[in-house]
Amino acid sequence: MSPxxxxxxxLHRRPVRTYLTLCSVLIAFSLFVxxxxxxxxxxxxxxxxxxxxxxVSGKYSIIDSLPISQQRAIAQVDGVDAVTHQTxxxxxxxxxxxxxxxxxxxxxxxxxxxxxxxxxPEVLEAFARTRTGAVAPAExxxxxxxxxxxxxxxxxxxxxxxxxxxxWEFDLVGTYTFKDEDGAQPVxxxxxxxxxxATGIRGIVGWYMVRIAEPQRAGExxxxxxxxxxxxxxxxxxATEDEYSRAFAQQxxxxxxxxxxxxxxVFFTILLLxxxxxxxxxxxxxxxxxxxxxxxxxxxxxxxxxxxxxxLLCLFGGLLGICSAFVxxxxxxxxxxxxxxxxxxxxxxxxxxxxxxxxxxxxxxxPPAVAARRLxxxxxxxxx
Amino acid sequence: xxxIIDLTDVHKSFVKGSEVVEVLKxxxxxxxxxxxxxxxxxxxxxxxxxxxxxxxxxxxxxxxxVVAGEDIGGLSSGDLAKWRAANIGFVFQFYNLLPVLNAExxxxxxxxxxxxxxxxxRRNAATALQVVGLADRARHxxxxxxxxxxxxxxxxxxxxxxxxxxxxxEPTGDLDxxxxxxxxxxLDILSRDHGKTIVMVTHDPKAASHAKRVARLDKGRLTxxxx
Numbered sequence: 001m002s003p004x005x006x007x008x009x010x011l012h013r014r015p016v017r018t019y020l021t022l023c024s025v026l027i028a029f030s031l032f033v034x035x036x037x038x039x040x041x042x043x044x045x046x047x048x049x050x051x052x053x054x055x056v057s058g059k060y061s062i063i064d065s066l067p068i069s070q071q072r073a074i075a076q077v078d079g080v081d082a083v084t085h086q087t088x089x090x091x092x093x094x095x096x097x098x099x100x101x102x103x104x105x106x107x108x109x110x111x112x113x114x115x116x117x118x119x120x121p122e123v124l125e126a127f128a129r130t131r132t133g134a135v136a137p138a139e140x141x142x143x144x145x146x147x148x149x150x151x152x153x154x155x156x157x158x159x160x161x162x163x164x165x166x167x168w169e170f171d172l173v174g175t176y177t178f179k180d181e182d183g184a185q186p187v188x189x190x191x192x193x194x195x196x197x198a199t200g201i202r203g204i205v206g207w208y209m210v211r212i213a214e215p216q217r218a219g220e221x222x223x224x225x226x227x228x229x230x231x232x233x234x235x236x237x238x239a240t241e242d243e244y245s246r247a248f249a250q251q252x253x254x255x256x257x258x259x260x261x262x263x264x265x266v267f268f269t270i271l272l273l274x275x276x277x278x279x280x281x282x283x284x285x286x287x288x289x290x291x292x293x294x295x296x297x298x299x300x301x302x303x304x305x306x307x308x309x310x311x312l313l314c315l316f317g318g319l320l321g322i323c324s325a326f327v328x329x330x331x332x333x334x335x336x337x338x339x340x341x342x343x344x345x346x347x348x349x350x351x352x353x354x355x356x357x358x359x360x361x362x363x364x365x366x367p368p369a370v371a372a373r374r375l376x377x378x379x380x381x382x383x384x
Numbered sequence: 385x386x387x388i389i390d391l392t393d394v395h396k397s398f399v400k401g402s403e404v405v406e407v408l409k410x411x412x413x414x415x416x417x418x419x420x421x422x423x424x425x426x427x428x429x430x431x432x433x434x435x436x437x438x439x440x441x442x443x444x445x446x447x448x449x450v451v452a453g454e455d456i457g458g459l460s461s462g463d464l465a466k467w468r469a470a471n472i473g474f475v476f477q478f479y480n481l482l483p484v485l486n487a488e489x490x491x492x493x494x495x496x497x498x499x500x501x502x503x504x505x506r507r508n509a510a511t512a513l514q515v516v517g518l519a520d521r522a523r524h525x526x527x528x529x530x531x532x533x534x535x536x537x538x539x540x541x542x543x544x545x546x547x548x549x550x551x552x553x554e555p556t557g558d559l560d561x562x563x564x565x566x567x568x569x570x571l572d573i574l575s576r577d578h579g580k581t582i583v584m585v586t587h588d589p590k591a592a593s594h595a596k597r598v599a600r601l602d603k604g605r606l607t608x609x610x611x
Contacts, residue, residue, distance in 0.1 A: 001489045001505075003496060009484045225418020291480045294441050295494045295541070298462050377441040378433075381476075 007308040013281065021277045022317045025360075028270045029321025029353055034332060035259040036349045037070035037325075051214045053113070054222055056208040059235040063088075065204045066234050071226050074208055078093035079221040081213045084109035087195065087206035090158040091168070093144070100140055102154065102188040103206075107133075113209050116179045123148075123174030131194050134170035136187035141175045152188075162200035212239070235253060267360070275364040278310045279376045282368035289372050290380030310365030311358070318357025322350055388549065388581050389415035390439055394447035396433050405432045406436055409604040411447070415597075417548070419584045420575040422595035429601040431585040438583055439551040440468045452548060469497045473542025473580075477554035479534040481526040487513060487537045488522040494545040512540035516570060532563035539570060543580070550574065552584040556591050570595045 011018050046155040056074060056285055058064025068085065076082045089102040102185035111119050119127075119135065127133045134152060146152065149172065156166045170190050196202045229236045280288075292302050310341075326345060333343035395407040395442065407430045408447045415421050436442035437449050440456045449456050452471040459467055481490045491509040496512075497555065513519050516536040526534050535555060542550050556564035572594055574580045584595060592598050600607050 001485070001492055001495070002502070006485075006489075006493075006496070009489070013484050275608075287480065288482055291474075291476075291482070292493070293465065293475045294439065294468065294472075296465050296467075296497050298465040300462070301465075303495075378436050381441075 003305070004312070006309070007305060007312055010281075010285075010305070011309055011313060013284075017277060018313070021274055021313060022320070024273055025272055025314055025317025025357075026321040026324060028087075028266045029318040030324045030328065031266055031321075032356065033322050033325035033345060033349055034328060036352070037257045037329075037343065038257045038332075040349065050076075052212060052240045054212060054218060054225070054238050055209040055241060056225055056236050056238045058207075059226075059237045064234070065206060066208065066236065068203045068205050070229060070234065070236070071208060074210060074225055077221060077224045077228065079214060079217050079224075080210055080213050081111060082109065082211040083208055084113050085192070085205035086110075086160070087192070089154075089156070089190075089195070089254060091154040091156045092255060093152065093154055098144070100186065100188055102190070104192040105189050106192055107135075107189070110189060111176075113211055118179060119176035120174065123176070126173040127189075127191070128179045130171055130173055130190060131197075132169065132171045132334075133173045133194075134188060134190035135174055136172060136188050137174050138175040138177050140186050140188065141172070146172050148172055156382050159199050159201075160193070161198045168198070173177060184305055215240070216353050217299055228239070236279050267356070271360060271363060274310065274360065275312065275367070275381055278306075278313075278364050278368050281309065282306060282371060286375065286380045289375055289378045293306040293377045294381075302375070305364040306372040307362070307369035310362035310368070314357045314361035314364070315354070318353060318360070322353050386417050386450055387414040388417040388419075389413070389449040389583070390448070391434075391437070392448040392450075394434075394437060394444045394449060396430070396437065397445045398441065407604050408437075408444075411604075411606055413599060415581060415604060416582060418579045418581055419597060420571065420595045421584070422576075422592035422598045422599055423583065423601060424537045424587070424589075424592050425607075427587075430604045431601050434601065435551055435553055435583060436586050437597070438473060439472050441465050466497075469494060469545065469547075470533075471547050471549055473539075473545070473547040473550045475535070475538050475542050475550060475552040475555045477557040479531075479538045479558075481525070481534055481537055481541075483526050485524050487518060487529065487540075489555060490526070490537055493543050494495045494541060494591050500543065508544055509540075512544040513537070516540045530563070531559050532566060535559065535563075535567050536570065537576070538566070543574065543578070549581045549583070552582060554585055554587070554588070556588060561590075564588070564591065575580035 033111075056066070058066060066085075067089075071083050071085060075188065081303055084106050086103045086105055087103060091102055097166070107124060111117055111124055124136060127135050136146060136152075141147070152170045152172050154168045154170065161164045161168065168247060192205075210221075210225070212218060218240045222240070225238045226236050266310055289306070291301055292305070293299070297305075329343065391411050391413040394408055395406065397404050397406040397463055399405075411434060413434075423434060424454070425431050431567065433442065437444050438450065438451060440459075444457055452467075454467055454471075456464060456467060484494070488506070488509050491512050492505050493510060495505040498505075510519065510522065513522055516539050518533060518536050518540065521529060521533060521537075526537070535558075539550075539555075545546040552573070555571070556567050559567060570589055573582070575582050582595075584591070585597050
């Protein structure tokens with residue numbers, strides 16, 4: 001029997017209590033790793049682009065569609081240079097894990113709107129001419145081994161074709177790249193006309209992208225656009241991409257605050273729970289600790305044994321929690337696919353989880369350890 | 385006979401509220417190496433307090449307590465712990481075994497403080513259990529053993545580190561007559577054949593009759609010693 005074995009045996013004095021506490025610690029640390037990872041992923045994903053573009057979406061929700069008739073009205077607003085539209089398509093390529101965003105767009109207008117996207121003129125021409133044509137970011141095409149001329153099957157989840165068929169097939173006419181990969185949005189693009197024709201849903205788009213010549217007038221132009229539709233059936237909310245980015249960052253901030261609030265509550269509860277358990281365990285064993293001292297265990301050694309129990313409990317529970325977070329990560333990643341987030345555990349988060357487990361073990365273990373150290377043998381044996 | 389325990393004018397008092405209670409009032413006692421001494425006396429006479437002083441788990445208020453060649457009154461808490469590990473084996477009335485450990489591991493406990501390897505610790509623990517006749521109960525936890533068996537395990541724990549002195553506080557107080565006799569016989573063997581010095585507190589004259597010498601305490605004073 002080693003000292004660690006002795007500590008482990010002591011933890012099994014009341015197995016139900018120990019394992020319930022262990023479960024609480026496990027869940028707390030699993031939550032910690034997953035929530036912190038989520039916050040990190042959100043913070044890492046909000047590096048969006050310029051102030052010369054506006055986003056016009058539904059006033060109440062970005063999932064509300066807008067009538068295509070608004071495009072012409074927006075184009076006529078003073079200061080608007082160009083307008084195009086995009087729609088969220090969803091759908092899966094072979095497997096839900098192969099997630100990438102897919103938008104039906106107006107080919108020429110789209111690449112005119114995004115000068116940072118680079119496409120060969122002949123590819124753009126082919127894209128515009130081919131009813132079922134599609135273009136993909138070069139990196140995405142390389143990932144799946146696509147080449148121009150390939151048929152790309154997409155299983156629709158939101159938009160079935162009007163005959164009920166959910167299997168769409170697109171003809172890949174080529175690829176495009178980005179001048180600067182930072183902040184680039186790798187989207188699989190296909191022709192909106194084909195989308196409207198195949199679904200039978202004409203005159204509906206997801207949102208508008210608006211280019212303005214004078215970014216300093218963005219606020220004024222956004223107000224003018226929203227004023228156009230204020231009393232219509234489809235009121236809009238217009239913001240610059242920067243504002244969108246800031247709003248997103250604000251949401252991330254709120255998410256971080258929310259995650260921290262939840263974790264604080266969870267850890268405070270775990271702290272109290274574990275502290276109560278360790279204190280009870282200590283009080284139950286006062287005579288036994290005195291016996292250890294009679295056998296020659298020094299005050300410090302007895303204190304270390306008591307501290308070791310809480311450290312072992314918290315570190316073991318924390319480690320199990322972190323392992324379970326690893327197991328749960330692919331599941332959470334699946335749920336977050338629609339947000340285009342790459343949900344992966346980060347080692348610093350894992351490290352801080354272990355650090356917190358250590359700190360928790362110390363915080364709940366030090367008071368009983370100090371009490372054990374101060375225990376006088378004769379006094380404690382009299383309690384027996 | 386060379387003495388292994390020498391108490392000279394030992395006083396011990398406790399503070400209870402505003403009152404100072406003097407439990408031992410100038411005890412002089414010498415116990416020779418290998419002697420088996422019983423401490424008797426009425427409740428509250430100071431027997432257990434005296435035993436605690438001899439075992440180094442309490443400190444005298446005044447006087448000299450020299451045990452195994454060491455004036456233990458001057459030792460620091462850490463040194464006193466080391467000294468106890470090397471020199472004293474404790475046997476309690478209620479055995480005080482750790483319920484989460486089996487018999488072998490309970491016996492092995494004092495050896496965790498030594499530099500013995502795990503294999504050596506296990507071997508020594510097995511030997512100690514053999515000495516007390518419980519080799520076949522090594523894997524049993526205290527809850528699975530009778531009172532007499534638990535006390536044997538406690539004795540094995542007391543002798544496993546080869547401490548020269550056994551300090552026994554009412555070792556048969558919780559046992560029936562027959563089992564008590566077995567335990568006392570075992571203590572006899574340890575004193576006679578293994579040279580252990582035994583100081584035993586007891587209320588039981590029959591138990592005391594196993595000792596070579598009986599020291600009687602009354603109201604904190606040693607009133608009588610009988611051979």
